[in-house]
Amino acid sequence: MFRPDAAIAALLEARRSRTRLTALPEGARPGSVADSYAVQDGVTQALGPVGAWKIGAKSPADNPLSAPIQQGDVIDSGASLPRDRFNIVIIEAEVAFRFGRDLPASGAPYDDAAILAAIESAHPAIEIVDSRFADIENLDPLSKLADFQLNGGLVVGVALRDWQGLDLKGITASVTIDGKTVIEKTGGNPAGDPRWLALWAANNLIARGHTIRAGQVVTTGSYVGMLPAPQGGEIVATLSGVGSVSVKIS
Known part of the structure; x- marks a missing residue:
């Protein structure tokens, strides 16, 4: 029988002690996406408010996956962060969307027009990939998902309010x-046009009991894959038509 409490405890202790796990305990390894989400929810309860959601899909026909990003890990562009805040530092260049109003549960799914109307702005973003596990190359996908889909932070650039007409599928990212x-790279997001991930996220998260709140951000997958970040140096990601975002990790 799956024991989510043991997985939650192991991940929280790994965060507290900065000790990297080889694997979750026997009996505490998720066997389904629902198991992984149960672990995410338990860790989130202990860590505090969610400021953003990480959404990704391997193709336009794939089933997306979601993971929370804590409020304290949503960072303004231009920040300087200590490298020892993270176990590993891998960066991704993404388009994120900020909601301008709440989308509470209403007893029925929101249509696309209502969700798009609730999105206040698009943003260039740098996701910082991190892990509570020692070996992410050989880590099973459901444990990755339980560990917030390997999220360590999200750096968010300046708001673009007039974004609706952009070709988000064909963005050139550098x-x-x-x-x-x-x-x-041009057109590198495997999900294609990322706005459908924001549409999916709203109703999927609401169905799981996570109300979308004004100010929350949804980020939608990398246009450049995963790039290991060197020690020090200013990292700048530019997404054509959307803008630039920067962070220094040293």
Whole structure:
């Protein structure tokens, strides 16, 4: 029988002690997406308010997955962060959407127009990938999902309010470190147009008991894959038409 409490306790202790896990305890390894979400919910209850949601899909036909990002891990562009805040530092360049009003449970799913009307702005974002596990290459997908889908933080750039007409599927994304371009890629988000992930997120999260709150951000997957970040240096991600976002991790 799956024991979510043991998984929750192990992940919370790994966060507290900064000791990286080889695996979750026997009997506490999720066997389904629902199990992983139960662990996420328990860890979230202990850590405090959610400021953002990480949503991703491997293709436009894939079933998306979601993970919370704590309010304290949603960071304004231009910040300098200590590297020892994280176990690992991998960066992703993404488009995020901020909700301007609550979407409470209403007894029926919201239609696309209502969800889009509730989105206040689009933002360039850098997701910082981190893990409470020692070996993410060989970690099973459901344990990754339980561990907030390997999220360590989200750096959010300046709001773009007139975003609805953008070709978000065809965005060119580039990342520079100390002014040197390390990658440039067009149309790299595997989900295609990421706005459908924001639409999916609203109703899916509400169905799971997570009301969308004004000010919360939904981020929607990387246009550049996963890039290991070097020690120090200013990281800048630029997404065409959306803007630039920066962070220094040293």
